[in-house]
Amino acid sequence: MTIQNDPLLSVENLSVSFDGFKAVDDLSFQLEKGEIRVIIGPNGAGKTTVLDLICGRTKATSGSIQFEGRELTRLKEYDIVRAGVGRKFQTPSVYEDLTVFENLEISYPSGRSVFEALFFRRNKEIVHRIKEISEMIFLDKQLDRKAADLSHGQKQWLEIGMLLIQDPALLMLDEPVAGMTVSERVRTAELLQRIIQSRSVLVIEHDMGFVEKIAHRVTVLHQGRIISDGSMEHVKNDPKVVEVYLGH
Amino acid sequence: DAPSTAAVNTTGLAVTDDTVTVGILHSITGTMALSEIGSVEAEKLAIAQINESGGVLGRKIKFIQEDGASDWPTFAEKARKLLENDKCASVFGCWTSASRKAVLPVFEQYNGLLYYPTFYEGLEQSRNVIYTGQEATQQILAGLDWISKEKNAKTYYLLGSDYIWPRTANKIARKHIENHLKGSRVVGEEYFPLGDSQFNSVINKIKLMKPDVIYAIIVGGSNVAFYKQLKAAGLDLSKHNLMTISVTEDEILGIGGENIAGAYACMKYFQSIDTPDNKKFVADFKKMWGEKSVIGDVTQAAYLGPWLWKLAVEKAGTFDISKVIDASPGVEFKNAPEGYVRIHKNHHLWSKTLVGRARTDGQFDVIYETPELMEPNPFPVGYQ
Amino acid sequence: MDTKSDNDVMNIPALGTPLLDVRGLHVAYGASEVLHGVDLQIGHGEIVVLMGRNGMGKTTLMKSLIGNLPIREGSIFLDGKQITYLPAYKRVEVGLAYVPQGRMIFPTMTVKENIETGLFVRREKSVPENLYDIFPVLREMGSRRGGNLSGGQQQQLAIARALATRPKVLLLDEPTEGIQPSIILEMAHTLKKIRDNSGLSIMVSEQVLSFALDIADRILVIEGGNIVHQTTKANVDVDLLTRFLSV
Amino acid sequence: MLSLQNRKDILFLSILAAILLIVLPMGLDAFRLNLIGKYLTYAFVTIGLVACWGDSGILSLGQGIFFGLGGYCMAMFLKLQASTLEATKNQSTPGIPDFMDWNQITALPWFWKPFHSLSFSLIAMMVVPEVLAVVIGAAMFKHRVGGTYFAIITQAIASVLTILIVGQQGYTGGVNGITDLRTLDGWDIRTDHAKYILYYVGVFLLLACLLLLRFVRKSKLGRILRAMRDQEDRVRFSGYNVANFKIFIFALAAAMAGIGGALFTLEVGFMSPTFVGIVPSIEMVIYCAVGGRNSLVGAVYGTLLVNWARTSFSESFPEIWTFAMGGLFIAIVLFLPGGLASLYQNYIDPYVCRILRGNGRQTPHTVDKAI
Amino acid sequence: MLSGYSFNDLASIFVMQSFAGLILFSVFLLMALGLAIVFGQMGVINMAHGEFMILGAYTTYVCSYIFAQWMPALFGLYFFIAVILAFIVAGTVGMFLEWSLIRFLYKRPLDTLLATWGVSLILQQIFRSTFGAREVGVTLPDWMMGSWNLSETIQIPINGMIVIAITLLITIVIYGLLYKSGWGKQVRAVMQNRTMAGDVGINTERVDRFTFGLGCGVAGVAGAAFTMIGSTSPTAGQQYIVDTFLVVAFGGTESLGGTIASAFSISQARSILEFFLSGSMAQVLVLLTVIGILMLRPQGLFALKVRR
Numbered sequence A: 001m002t003i004q005n006d007p008l009l010s011v012e013n014l015s016v017s018f019d020g021f022k023a024v025d026d027l028s029f030q031l032e033k034g035e036i037r038v039i040i041g042p043n044g045a046g047k048t049t050v051l052d053l054i055c056g057r058t059k060a061t062s063g064s065i066q067f068e069g070r071e072l073t074r075l076k077e078y079d080i081v082r083a084g085v086g087r088k089f090q091t092p093s094v095y096e097d098l099t100v101f102e103n104l105e106i107s108y109p110s111g112r113s114v115f116e117a118l119f120f121r122r123n124k125e126i127v128h129r130i131k132e133i134s135e136m137i138f139l140d141k142q143l144d145r146k147a148a149d150l151s152h153g154q155k156q157w158l159e160i161g162m163l164l165i166q167d168p169a170l171l172m173l174d175e176p177v178a179g180m181t182v183s184e185r186v187r188t189a190e191l192l193q194r195i196i197q198s199r200s201v202l203v204i205e206h207d208m209g210f211v212e213k214i215a216h217r218v219t220v221l222h223q224g225r226i227i228s229d230g231s232m233e234h235v236k237n238d239p240k241v242v243e244v245y246l247g248h
Numbered sequence B: 001d002a003p004s005t006a007a008v009n010t011t012g013l014a015v016t017d018d019t020v021t022v023g024i025l026h027s028i029t030g031t032m033a034l035s036e037i038g039s040v041e042a043e044k045l046a047i048a049q050i051n052e053s054g055g056v057l058g059r060k061i062k063f064i065q066e067d068g069a070s071d072w073p074t075f076a077e078k079a080r081k082l083l084e085n086d087k088c089a090s091v092f093g094c095w096t097s098a099s100r101k102a103v104l105p106v107f108e109q110y111n112g113l114l115y116y117p118t119f120y121e122g123l124e125q126s127r128n129v130i131y132t133g134q135e136a137t138q139q140i141l142a143g144l145d146w147i148s149k150e151k152n153a154k155t156y157y158l159l160g161s162d163y164i165w166p167r168t169a170n171k172i173a174r175k176h177i178e179n180h181l182k183g184s185r186v187v188g189e190e191y192f193p194l195g196d197s198q199f200n201s202v203i204n205k206i207k208l209m210k211p212d213v214i215y216a217i218i219v220g221g222s223n224v225a226f227y228k229q230l231k232a233a234g235l236d237l238s239k240h241n242l243m244t245i246s247v248t249e250d251e252i253l254g255i256g257g258e259n260i261a262g263a264y265a266c267m268k269y270f271q272s273i274d275t276p277d278n279k280k281f282v283a284d285f286k287k288m289w290g291e292k293s294v295i296g297d298v299t300q301a302a303y304l305g306p307w308l309w310k311l312a313v314e315k316a317g318t319f320d321i322s323k324v325i326d327a328s329p330g331v332e333f334k335n336a337p338e339g340y341v342r343i344h345k346n347h348h349l350w351s352k353t354l355v356g357r358a359r360t361d362g363q364f365d366v367i368y369e370t371p372e373l374m375e376p377n378p379f380p381v382g383y384q
Numbered sequence C: 001m002d003t004k005s006d007n008d009v010m011n012i013p014a015l016g017t018p019l020l021d022v023r024g025l026h027v028a029y030g031a032s033e034v035l036h037g038v039d040l041q042i043g044h045g046e047i048v049v050l051m052g053r054n055g056m057g058k059t060t061l062m063k064s065l066i067g068n069l070p071i072r073e074g075s076i077f078l079d080g081k082q083i084t085y086l087p088a089y090k091r092v093e094v095g096l097a098y099v100p101q102g103r104m105i106f107p108t109m110t111v112k113e114n115i116e117t118g119l120f121v122r123r124e125k126s127v128p129e130n131l132y133d134i135f136p137v138l139r140e141m142g143s144r145r146g147g148n149l150s151g152g153q154q155q156q157l158a159i160a161r162a163l164a165t166r167p168k169v170l171l172l173d174e175p176t177e178g179i180q181p182s183i184i185l186e187m188a189h190t191l192k193k194i195r196d197n198s199g200l201s202i203m204v205s206e207q208v209l210s211f212a213l214d215i216a217d218r219i220l221v222i223e224g225g226n227i228v229h230q231t232t233k234a235n236v237d238v239d240l241l242t243r244f245l246s247v
Numbered sequence D: 001m002l003s004l005q006n007r008k009d010i011l012f013l014s015i016l017a018a019i020l021l022i023v024l025p026m027g028l029d030a031f032r033l034n035l036i037g038k039y040l041t042y043a044f045v046t047i048g049l050v051a052c053w054g055d056s057g058i059l060s061l062g063q064g065i066f067f068g069l070g071g072y073c074m075a076m077f078l079k080l081q082a083s084t085l086e087a088t089k090n091q092s093t094p095g096i097p098d099f100m101d102w103n104q105i106t107a108l109p110w111f112w113k114p115f116h117s118l119s120f121s122l123i124a125m126m127v128v129p130e131v132l133a134v135v136i137g138a139a140m141f142k143h144r145v146g147g148t149y150f151a152i153i154t155q156a157i158a159s160v161l162t163i164l165i166v167g168q169q170g171y172t173g174g175v176n177g178i179t180d181l182r183t184l185d186g187w188d189i190r191t192d193h194a195k196y197i198l199y200y201v202g203v204f205l206l207l208a209c210l211l212l213l214r215f216v217r218k219s220k221l222g223r224i225l226r227a228m229r230d231q232e233d234r235v236r237f238s239g240y241n242v243a244n245f246k247i248f249i250f251a252l253a254a255a256m257a258g259i260g261g262a263l264f265t266l267e268v269g270f271m272s273p274t275f276v277g278i279v280p281s282i283e284m285v286i287y288c289a290v291g292g293r294n295s296l297v298g299a300v301y302g303t304l305l306v307n308w309a310r311t312s313f314s315e316s317f318p319e320i321w322t323f324a325m326g327g328l329f330i331a332i333v334l335f336l337p338g339g340l341a342s343l344y345q346n347y348i349d350p351y352v353c354r355i356l357r358g359n360g361r362q363t364p365h366t367v368d369k370a371i
Numbered sequence E: 001m002l003s004g005y006s007f008n009d010l011a012s013i014f015v016m017q018s019f020a021g022l023i024l025f026s027v028f029l030l031m032a033l034g035l036a037i038v039f040g041q042m043g044v045i046n047m048a049h050g051e052f053m054i055l056g057a058y059t060t061y062v063c064s065y066i067f068a069q070w071m072p073a074l075f076g077l078y079f080f081i082a083v084i085l086a087f088i089v090a091g092t093v094g095m096f097l098e099w100s101l102i103r104f105l106y107k108r109p110l111d112t113l114l115a116t117w118g119v120s121l122i123l124q125q126i127f128r129s130t131f132g133a134r135e136v137g138v139t140l141p142d143w144m145m146g147s148w149n150l151s152e153t154i155q156i157p158i159n160g161m162i163v164i165a166i167t168l169l170i171t172i173v174i175y176g177l178l179y180k181s182g183w184g185k186q187v188r189a190v191m192q193n194r195t196m197a198g199d200v201g202i203n204t205e206r207v208d209r210f211t212f213g214l215g216c217g218v219a220g221v222a223g224a225a226f227t228m229i230g231s232t233s234p235t236a237g238q239q240y241i242v243d244t245f246l247v248v249a250f251g252g253t254e255s256l257g258g259t260i261a262s263a264f265s266i267s268q269a270r271s272i273l274e275f276f277l278s279g280s281m282a283q284v285l286v287l288l289t290v291i292g293i294l295m296l297r298p299q300g301l302f303a304l305k306v307r308r
């Protein structure tokens, strides 16, 4: 069987344009299981747009996105999530009105239909899982705090936790360490290392130090196209990347 | 010399040794206020005059006024209050048929007595209501006969606001035109939501059809829009026949006399009626409510209410409502502004019907008057 | 004033009248006080970097300086004028400009219109060309709607918009957040150039030490709503700063 | 062991129940009590609005649609009961409702026929509004119509329905509405005795609806709704079909409004298209805002307060009472954005907490929502 | 219904019916322009919009009265002065309202709905207490109530043409203000982000006040113009509210072009349907169509595309 070797995510000839402006231009790439892939590229290169396309927030003009053999471009957002794709937004979005515990509980993948939600009961397994995740995201002491009272970095972690609890096969993070302090960045890198195990992570980030710490492979986007792809070492020394992105 | 309270009030009404309490129930807020305010004024005038002349059975009339707020459920609530809570010996109120329908069950349940002033569609006769306005056949038939004969009209275009009175009235008009006026026919019939203000399309249709008579039963604020747009579209009412049963002097205040001059209105009362009784009434009304006030058909009919009640109470010798009701048929009010008035046993009034022609000053020239009083016939056979 | 000279922390009062002079600033959100009496002076043409961990009050300080948050106690002087109780737009008139964290571009206005919103306060008609020289991408995208720009493009737009008000003091709240490395490098350069050309003073809040060291004349550290450490660039103790910035 | 919040809820509900079931019936005569009963029928709408608007951020300016439909279902049944051959023998077509006869309709229209059955009518008064709400909700929420747009569209639907009811008077009674309703399966609903019974039935149904909504709000679904109000996209990307949740709560509120409307018809004895229009719909939103859009019991008190104020202002100052009403709305919005419930929160809650705390404990990990 | 008429008849009806549609378009647009500013630009759900129109109508009434009483010679022209006064009066009351109430509610847009509902009740009662519950008749100079006879069968109402002219003028002025003047940029900046607008030096309070005043003033002008074709009474304003909001929402709240397109399509549909169906059914069909289209384009016909 070849399933083992099939990529988890396979993007082919993906394009999207807004009022004639091509934000993503005939893009193809593949993502293996257990891989941490970082997408870098100049501001406006189309990185966020790529994530939007994968998670269904933006509809592609053309091209296909295969995830575990399923075509995502035709699915609704919530079905894409249920298929196993988790997405973290660029600005932390958590439910400020609820506690950390409740934030995680809502994200727990059961009771997702209206009537299941109505008769949903907290059980040992769920509480256990929430505790487990909260430790992973350094928030086990904060379970009863309102999310509104968390610091910026903690909110970022909480949002990652809310994705983790869904146990997605693919995790997509848009600038997860933006606005974090140095030490928080370090801990976030550890966190990412720990969570891959059986899943893949797609990260967008501008902090090269952080990228260097986590990336298995780096893809560089420019004007909606891939201009370089490979190991951090390779990419860093690619003159095109230095020219448009890193600077001299 | 007033009879003892125990003798004239055996049913627990709000009657004391020197007062008797009645209710006034009209909309003084909301969209209907513009029509109903005249009725309130007329009823207050009548009550003041009755009190001046010694009251009813030696008792002064006190009134409790409630606001129906142009909202039928509110009318029902307030009617209950006036009857159940305030024990009013009679109530003067309502304008639209809808408000009357809303309070009717309340008056029947609590055995109250309502004096209802508006021209209306008929098809109703309640023991607990005295209808002081005309029912539809009284108001409509004579006018159609007149215009058919005088203007040799053959084709009619019927218009109305979309509710029961205009629809029923137009139905009666249509039957009369088709069955009783030789060679005449209806070439169009249309209804507009209450408050609508766009009539250009129908005016164009009228221009296309060129009917001999536009028969309009548009009520409230829509009238203003209708007549202004009619005039601006070049339909000159001094050349085109338009007959209405819904525009009184009150409505013309808003329409503007110059916009409706020439139209024919058909009802039982115009302010310009040239009799001493009416002149006195007009003078008294203006004295109480200001020189600029005008009096339309419904306002005059509302004025009749308190007087007819007084006459019936004095005929019965008691305030007890059942007895007042029993005494009512046959009660005569000889010097009413509109002329001689008598209550029919079906609780409506005998009345003449007049045709008036609108002048630019907002008054009507009375150009025709039925020779006889017309019998009220709320369930007209052949017109339903 | 020679801004290039190394001002020792202790000498700051001797700078003469500072351009921006903040004394005893207390600011609270409802019942919870976040700034507990901040004292802060910025000299003419000086670039000050404000560092501090998340939630320590950097944004709060900036917002209260520009007038977006009411001040509970304390005073703010700009160029000798008391501005403590002025509404934001009057402070801009006196010479403050602000680039907020999160940029706050007017989303449905074009890039050009966004910049033009900064012109009204000086009653100017057209966008100064030198702004486009500093941020060429903005000229290119002049007719695109602000909300459609990428994060980094928006950041540049926000700075340009602030500069259009011809400020004396420019407040930048974490301007490097979400910006590509080459532009960060340039930005340090650009900001210094702007300072040199138009002689304005800049206060930047920042988490990234390298950028701070690159640009700062002086570094302040805020913690728990108080300024707990200041140092000139010359005297920077990187280890100490790092310790302040880690938990 | 009950949590503090649960104890509070029990306390609030008991107080409300005591006021409605004991204090008011003892203190008021039949007329006033019937008025209160009528006001309470609006409360079925306002508590639904708490769930829809307060919790979920869905502001409907068309709740009158559902109140009216529920009311019409009940009115159709009662009208058929009142239109016996005996009572309508003078009509050209005896046995059909009087207004049909006035409009030359000669046979009962097909959609009236099922309303001969009480059980059908009782089911219809909830199901008809609910089905319409599901249709509207599906059309709107699946296309992500929300916020002010949703409010304006519901308003437009209310006006469409009003125009239709008024325009089809042969089938609906038109502007007059359906009047002169007398008996429910032979039981005269107009007597004082019946009014008392209907009042108690109304109160019990209202309390039942309150409990049901409390259950919904405390469930995970309730938390999802609140989460959705603030971060709709996040909920969507947590794998929820956001539209379905909105449809559910909108339809639930509609069904409750339908019950309210049906009770209204019973208590007042008629139904009219004025209830379907936008004015009552907006007023019901105001009742909710006055009570506090985040508090179920607050909404009930708000409904009672505004209606009581309206009645007494208009009785005492019939000429200028609208000044007072307008002023009341403005004052609430300006000075009490959380409505009556926030007065309670600020001034009374601390004492209540102190008294109830004892050995109570917070529900773990949860921001509790008061009823 | 069109059989049996001469070609000439039909042609002239067609011309007049087109003109009726044009008048309806102007009426809708004029109603909507003020709200397009207050609701579309500022996000204030002004339920008192109709009352501001009626305020303009009453101003016209007072004007007509004064001229008829004291300056009968100038009566033929009073209307134009009345329109300007209507703008000033409604605008001033609007600015007062903004200062006393609306400015506290910018962060709670839905609450503006409730507060302005209260305002509309109060304004209605003020009208009623001042002018009485009855309609007032606004007398217009004779020449304005006439019609212009294009041919024997085609008559074009002059008041309709005046409505169209006023609408055109106001639309151009507003377009210029919003899109061609610096003031318009300030307005749009403030409406998109009030705090940030202040931070770039825009006097947000002044912009808010004048914008709201402008919207109300335009409503007043609409009211003044409508005295030519409609009624003036304390509650007449309520008739307009649903249609007006729908026109603005249908067009997409942010764009004036959208409001124009939406007023045009709704009025044309209404006027054509009204010719063939009953008034009620025409209204129902148009409303349902609009609702249907709004469902498919939830931000309105002409929503600006900005990424979420």
Ligand SMILES: Nc1ncnc2c1ncn2[C@@H]1O[C@H](COP(=O)(O)OP(=O)(O)OP(=O)(O)O)[C@@H](O)[C@H]1O
Binding pocket: A018, A019, A021, A023, A041, A042, A043, A044, A045, A046, A047, A048, A049, A050, C148, C149, C150, C151, C152, C153, C178, E305, E306, E307, E308
């Ligand atoms: N809805 C839209 N309409 C028009 N243009 C858009 C839209 N969405 C994105 N764009 C354009 O597409 C390009 C890519 O944007 P995107 O946000 O994906 O960039 P990015 O790589 O994430 O940048 P950054 O690193 O700054 O976040 C930008 O030039 C942006 O202006």
Ligand SMILES: Nc1ncnc2c1ncn2[C@@H]1O[C@H](COP(=O)(O)OP(=O)(O)OP(=O)(O)O)[C@@H](O)[C@H]1O
Binding pocket: A149, A150, A151, A152, A153, A179, C029, C034, C052, C053, C054, C055, C056, C057, C058, C059, C060, C061, C101
């Ligand atoms: N609107 C608010 N209401 C209540 N508390 C707030 C509010 N905004 C911020 N705070 C609190 O004030 C403190 C300081 O916040 P501030 O945003 O100034 O921090 P910061 O230093 O800018 O952090 P960051 O690096 O994350 O931007 C934090 O503890 C935060 O929780």
Ligand SMILES: NC(N)=O
Binding pocket: B095, B096, B097, B098, B118, B119, B120, B121, B165
């Ligand atoms: N009875 C009327 N005119 O409604």
Ligand SMILES: [Mg+2]
Binding pocket: A047, A048, A049, A090, C150, C151
């Ligand atoms: Mg991005």
Ligand SMILES: [Mg+2]
Binding pocket: C058, C059, C060, C101, C173
């Ligand atoms: Mg900050």
